[in-house]
Amino acid sequence: MLTASRDIRLLLTGFQGWGDIKINPSELIGQQLDGAVLQLKGQPDSTDAPASSISATNSALPLEVSPSSTRAILTFKPVRVSYREIEKLVPQFHDSGEWDCIVHVGLAKGYEACTIETGSKSLGYSLKDVDGELAPEVGLSRGVEGTKSRWDCTMDCRECCDELNGMGYKVPEPKEDDPTAPYTLSELTEIVRALCNFTARQAVAVKA
Incomplete structure (x- = not known):
């Protein structure tokens, strides 16, 4: 049985508006979850705020957690859709040592x-x-240059998908933007909350 000695610090980022997307749902979701405290042993979260790609800084390990009150503290940071700002910000987030995932x-x-x-x-x-602005030229294409040009997801993506599918989650766009979509913004927030919970449990396994 794995145990944890302290809270898990989880950074959640979401993009701001860009182009014809005046208000980005990923920013609205992040605002709802900013400061949320997630209990990682299947207990209800300690906030009433409702809870797509994920990147974790820790390797995938078994998700068994001790029955102690292990928690994840969420901090949200919005990101402008600016190539040059993102080139600087993402490496800073990952290299700062401030976040467990x-x-x-x-x-x-x-x-x-x-x-x-x-x-x-x-x-x-x-x-x-x-x-x-356009993305910087990289060879015959445009994108991010340097050794940190790609950030690989280190959590168990398949297990996470299986868990979320088992919870009945499937489609992304909110009903507020698309009346035919099955989920409201509140329900999408719950999906991201569940993703954060899964990621934090893997961070617990790494830190134990």
Whole structure:
């Protein structure tokens, strides 16, 4: 049985508005979860706020946790859709040592289900950002240059998908934006809360 001696510090990021997306749902979800305290042994969370790609800084390990009151404290940071700002911010988040795990949330139009990316996309960005700038040229494409151009997800993506599917979660876009979508913004927040809980439990296993 694994135990934990302190709270897990989880950073949640979401993008701000960009293009025709005036208010990004990923930012609204993050605002709802900022400061949330998650109990990681299946107990109700200690906040009333309702709870797609994830990136964790820790390796995937078995998720058995001791019955002690292990918690995850969530901090949300909004991110401007600026290539040059993101190039600086993401490495800072991962290299600071301040966070036990990190969950990056984004919006992808046209997807019919929530998705967990196994790594960040580094090339192929052809659209202008919120500042009207293009991504830096990298060879014959545009994207992020350098050794940190791709961030690989280190949690067990398959197990996370199985857990969320078992909870009945499937589709991303909120009913507020698309009346045919099955989930409201509040329900999407619950999905992200569940993703954060899963990620934090893996961080507990690493820290134990």
